[in-house]
Amino acid sequence: MGEKLHWWQTRWFVAAMAIAVTIPLWWPEIPPLVDLPGHMARYRVQLAIGGNPWLNQWYDFRWSLIGNLGIDLLIIPLAPILGLELTVKLIVMAIPALTVTGLLWISREVHGRIPATALFALPLAYSYPFQFGFVNFALSMALALNMFAWWLRLARLGRLQLRAVLFLPLSCALWVCHTFGWGVLGVLAFSAELIRQHDLRKDGRGGHWLEALVRAGLGCLPLALPMALMIFWRSGDHVTGQTADWFNWQAKFSWVTMVLRDRWQVWDVASATVLFLILVKGMRDRRIEHSRNLALSAIFLLVVFLILPRIVFGSAYADMRLAPFALAIAVIGLRPRGGLSFRGAATFATLGLIFFGARLVGTTWSYWLYDRSYDRALTALQYIPDRARVVSFVGRRCRDDWAYSRLEHVPGLLLERKFAYTNDQWSMAGAQQLTTRYYAAKGFAHDPSQVVTDRRCRGEWWRPLSMALATFPRDAFDYVWLLNPPRYDPALVRGLTPIWRDGRNILFRIDDRRPPADIPPALVQPQPRLNGAISAR
Known part of the structure; x- marks a missing residue:
């Protein structure tokens, strides 16, 4: 830990990547995400229906406690100051930035230092769910990644009581932002706690997994309070929406190929292929190993992805939303073994940075073209x-x-x-x-x-x-x-x-x-x- 940090492991590099990832969103006045203009219309009704009574002839707006209120709540204090459109744009810009900081922070906590291979996961900040405009979901996932990194850090420092106190309200706030982020945080935290508890009590025969399982569940109880909120939300008479399309394997395979879907199919599929090749190389190359912590997290997320139906409570593409994050956790779980030279690690980091930069250039160009079509319309x-x-x-x-x-x-x-x-x-x-x-x-x-x-x-x-x-x-x-x-x-x-x-x-x-x-x-x-x-x- 006393050795000098390499350039991709420094704080300035993390800050630079968090800023760089927002570049595609600098120019468009309205971020060109499929569903976002529709969400912005709802925000306008939310803010203006009290002073514009004719809107009541067309729309019914009623506040209720649901697990899908992230940006809906953030605009209340910010829009009167900045204006609705600028507020939404700044929040949307923060989503990929927070996704990048979350992935790199998790890498730092798990590996001790950011491994060079983690840079390949950064383009997933512009994953297909984000492109689709699932903004409350994307915000909750970005927050969940950072909260998971903090969860790991507090455990590493032995601040378990403080962690329990902090994450009781934080888990509720994350659930209010979007239920999916809270669920993913629970999966990540449980898998990490399971490995931690096992490693604390292992013996010569490999440890007591059953005991570790129980202790991990108890350790994650501070994250469980939103279960009561979920029951309250989904048991009301006003709730509609079906849960359907289970085990649609053809669709699930498509979601895997679409993790970086944007505009150009060959480019997007080739980019996703690079990530899967990185994983394959990580399994076959003796110079690279997997973190047991993140490997288990990725496996848990993969199982959830396979079990989830396509439609949950009337919301489509439920399973699709998880695919890029399971892949991201798997990629940042890779790390060079001790025998890898600085030159070899620097080569991996440079290639990862080039890959990230190429994806940013493509996304920036794509968003400029979409912005032109918006302006014309x-x-x-x-x-x-x-x-x-x-x-x-x-x-x-x-x-x-x-x-x-x-x-x-x-x-x-x-x-x-x-x-x-x-x-x-x-x-x-x-x-x-x-x-x-x-x-x-x-x-x-x-x-x-x-x-x-x-x-x-x-x-x-x-x-x-x-x-x-x-x-x-x-x-x-x-x-x-x-x-x-x-x-x-x-x-x-x-x-x-x-x-x-x-x-x-x-x-x-x-x-x-x-x-x-x-x-x-x-x-x-x-x-x-x-x-x-x-x-x-």
Whole structure:
């Protein structure tokens, strides 16, 4: 421990990596994460519904104690000072930074020093769940990693009573941020405590695992209080959402290949392959060994990943969210054996830093391209008045294309910026504070009514665009916003006046409330091909 630290083991290096990992988020005004604009719309309702009573005609917002309130609570003190959009951006930027510090801190506590191989895990700060915009989940996981590192440090220092006192409220706070982070912290803490208790009491025959198991469970009791909160949350009459799709092995294999999914499939899969090759090399190369602590943690997380269904309490992709973190724990569990020279360790660290840098460059470029598409789409907002009622239809294909358009919840920015009604909000009682109550919208009141396709997709609720245009209740809306739409019959937009266009994106004003089938074809107005404003009335 008295030897000089190498460059990748210093505090300045950890700080530099925490700053560097935020670079892709510096430029975009709205972080281009799939679900984030929809969450921002909910935050706006949360902050403004008290002073804007007409929002009560569209949405019902009720505070309740649920395990999914991370950013929802943080914006309360920060948004009035910084503004909602800047507040959200800064919090989102903090998530990958905290993920990096958590991974490196865990490595330091487990190995004594940060091993060179740990640098390969840093790109997982931009894992697929983060790209999807599961921001409360991602924040809770970033916090859980740092809390686990602190858990290890307090044990190493022998401050077990202090640890118990501190983690009783901390575990509850983490559960409130998001249940998943609390659960993962429990798995990590239990596996680490199991190894620690076994090593404290082992004898020549290898130790008493049963005794260690009991003592580990007792040691983790300070983390158990949120179980009572969980029972209270999920037992209410207001709770909805099913748990389904167990042991979908095809999907689970896909999640493993998608841990770094962003825009370019070949690049993302190749990058994930590098991580798995690192693990394989770690198992076969005598110069590298595994930490028993983190190896057991990774195994426990893998078992949970295999057991978890795809849908839990109505929330999809539950198992997918765990895959990158199980991989990250496995990677940071590797360390060079004592016989590895400084030159060999420095080579590993340099390669890891190059890998991290290459992923950052790719993510920065990808986010810049997504930001451009956001900017083009959002120019339509200047032609929509405040408090308008807008039905949006965002096109996608039945096939799960690797690169999403990330426009699926951009309509939520209408609500966030213009206090307009949008049909992209989630409405699951018990899963979040907001539910829709705009009954005039009928089947076009909430997510996923904004997602449309060119044909009926097997196993999905999405409507074909032709069906959506023909059946949405025109008397409930003032505007129709098409984003990246598939082809449609112009007869379906009879009575709609185009007022803005950018490429395939187009904004219509509803001038005739009758269904398109009831409007004579002679009244159909030609659609100009010009970009930008077409007419403004």
